[in-house]
Amino acid sequence: MYSFDSRIRYSETDSNAILTLEALIDYFQDCSTFQTQDGPATMEYLRKQGIAWVLNSWQIEIGRLPRLCEEVTIGTIPYMLKGPLGLRNFFMKTKDGEMLAVANSVWTLFDFKKGAPTRVTKEIVEAYPLEDKLDMVYEDRKITIPEGVSYKAEEIVVRKNHLDTNNHVNNGQYIRMAIDSLGQQAQKVISMRAEYKKQALLGDVLYPVVISSNIGDNKVYTVSLQDSKGLGVCTVQLKMD
Numbered sequence: 001m002y003s004f005d006s007r008i009r010y011s012e013t014d015s016n017a018i019l020t021l022e023a024l025i026d027y028f029q030d031c032s033t034f035q036t037q038d039g040p041a042t043m044e045y046l047r048k049q050g051i052a053w054v055l056n057s058w059q060i061e062i063g064r065l066p067r068l069c070e071e072v073t074i075g076t077i078p079y080m081l082k083g084p085l086g087l088r089n090f091f092m093k094t095k096d097g098e099m100l101a102v103a104n105s106v107w108t109l110f111d112f113k114k115g116a117p118t119r120v121t122k123e124i125v126e127a128y129p130l131e132d133k134l135d136m137v138y139e140d141r142k143i144t145i146p147e148g149v150s151y152k153a154e155e156i157v158v159r160k161n162h163l164d165t166n167n168h169v170n171n172g173q174y175i176r177m178a179i180d181s182l183g184q185q186a187q188k189v190i191s192m193r194a195e196y197k198k199q200a201l202l203g204d205v206l207y208p209v210v211i212s213s214n215i216g217d218n219k220v221y222t223v224s225l226q227d228s229k230g231l232g233v234c235t236v237q238l239k240m241d
Contacts, residue, residue, distance in 0.1 A: 001131055002035040003075035005095075008066050017068040021179065021189055024065065025058070025172040028090040028103060031076045041127040043165070049121070050113040053086065055171050056106040057141035058194040060090075063100050071095045079133035081125060084109045084117035089134040102136050143195045143235045146222055148213035153181035156206040156225075168199040178223035178236035181208040187219070188241040195235045198227075206233060215239065 012023035036042060046052050066072055073093050080087040090103040111118035156177050164170040175194060200206060211222045219240045225233045
């Protein structure tokens with residue numbers, strides 16, 4: 001397990017001084033990046049090899065999101081490395097041990113020179129000691145578009161602030177786009193799933209299609225972010241309290 005401590009900043013909170021969902025995802029991504037940069041399979045190493053980890057899916061279960069100035073611990077647990085795949089958990093908890101959120105993620109190691117997935121290297125195996133996965137309900141990484149009332153939200157132009165170091169739209173930015181597409185319907189999110197299907201680049205236009213449905217007493221919004229041909233780029237599913 002790799003972890004670091006932090007304190008919730010004003011810049012990470014919403015109008016109610018509560019950590020935003022995309023800020024939670026940023027914390028999780030930062031945690032795995034910190035572990036990566038401790039070596040030996042650093043981002044510089046990966047870049048020299050022409051390879052990078054590409055995120056396939058997120059599943060995040062939220063007990064509650066912390067408030068401004070709360071002290072928290074963020075951790076990650078790699079639990080499987082096999083072929084081109086890497087699976088890892090994340091968590092955020094208070095300094096008193098209250099588990100605030102847990103997550104599962106699926107990654108593929110991609111060789112950009114060959115344009116295909118590639119097997120993990122010795123350095124990567126050394127960088128990520130494996131441990132037992134967290135106790136949580138694990139959903140399928142693929143999201144089925146449910147039946148329900150649907151509508152098209154305002155199109156989104158990919159701008160520089162959406163990009164990461166690979167010049168692709170950052171994983172957390174897709175979640176922000178999906179939430180923004182809900183407008184006033186966005187409520188308290190208690191779980192989130194995301195399936196990444198292709199990369200969006202600077203200047204691309206994304207067309208959100210929002211489908212509302214129910215699971216038990218919970219309202220669920222499934223947002224399909226599509227390209228100009230109607231093909232899915234990223235699907236985000238948000239379950240509300």
